[in-house]
Amino acid sequence: MLRTGCLLFALFSSSAFAAVPSVKVLIAKSLNNVVVEGMDLRKTIHTHRRSQQYNGRKTISFNCRPGPRKLSMRQTPLLVASLSSPTGLISWGKKKYQGELQLLSDSQSKSCDLVNSIPLEAYITTLLAKEMHGSWPVEALKAQAVAARTYAFERLRKPISSRLYDLESSEKDQVSGTFFDATENTLRASKETEGEILVGPTGKISPAFFHSKCGGKTLRPDQVWGGVEEGYRSVNCTFCQKTGMKDWNGKIRNTKLVGMIDRVLKKYYSDNISDSNIKIMPDSMANSELRLYAGDRLHIVKKSYLRNLAGREVLPSNNFIMSMKNDQVHVEGQGYGHGVGLCQLGALELAKRGYDYRQILSFYFPRHKIKTAYHQ
Ligand SMILES: [Zn+2]
Structure with missing residues (x-):
């Protein structure tokens, strides 16, 4: 049974940040060339000595080999170029992104990786359409928004200095979308949970995991990966049984x-x-x-x-x-997926039954609380 009378969640904002942080998402790897399009594009080329800026283009092409090698003597991945538009939108192929696109060279300077630097709230808005579906009930999307925001925010708090991005757009981290993936429901879900993240029983930000379908019970992180994360419990979930992958x-x-x-x-x-x-x-x-x-x-x-x-x-x-x-x-x-944390198909069923996102999150993360980490 869902323990609706035992909501442990509290909303507080004493340590809120002033502005929405940006997150750097790796969207493509090992590219031989990159062509971006947009209005009045701004290109900044980064060398090991200085940066040069060029404005006013509609299309910018990069040959990723062997060009970037000339830009630096360093043998580590490095930022080659930053690309943006005053409109806030920039296209790579058929995909349109908000924020800035950044070109990284790999350690041998043989190809490029492409990173999207995007405000965290815009990232969440498009991600919801990929990790769930843009037409799902808003309360399920809101639960996913808080979990995905927590996952990203935890990465931002623990940057890895050797890496020039925070997350990968893949099942390794979480799959992000593009500008046109956002729907009315995903926009609402992001807006109505803006800045909200999950914290453990002692207030520590813990990575909030999620998966497609638990199949009957969720698992703790230590049961799957070996590391202990604060506050997790395995919960029995019958809500996903009638949807998704059969046994x-x-x-x-x-x-x-x-x-x-x-x-x-x-x-x-x-x-x-x-x-x-x-x-x-x-x-x-x-x-x-x-x-x-x-x-x-x-x-x-x-x-x-x-x-x-x-x-x-x-x-x-x-x-x-x-x-x-x-x-x-x-x-x-x-079930399908690693089984830790939020069961997405279970959340869908709970939302259909009228539960709000706080109740959904308190079911899958019974010892966690919601905290507002930043404001617009
Ligand atoms: Zn489930």
């Missing part, structure tokens, strides 16, 4: 599983499998680890590590059971 199953050859287990042991446990004669111990959905004997030696491995190696086609989620029948391993699973 799934598959078969893996014994010999293939032996190879997978060996790679997991080497990569994550500094160990290896010593006997290819394996026996899987009785498993259940409640177990986030698989127990198996290789010969007479017991190995315990995280199911999520197996999924990392096997891929999403073989293991769509971390909620699965493995069992052995003859020379094959049978897998039965539920």
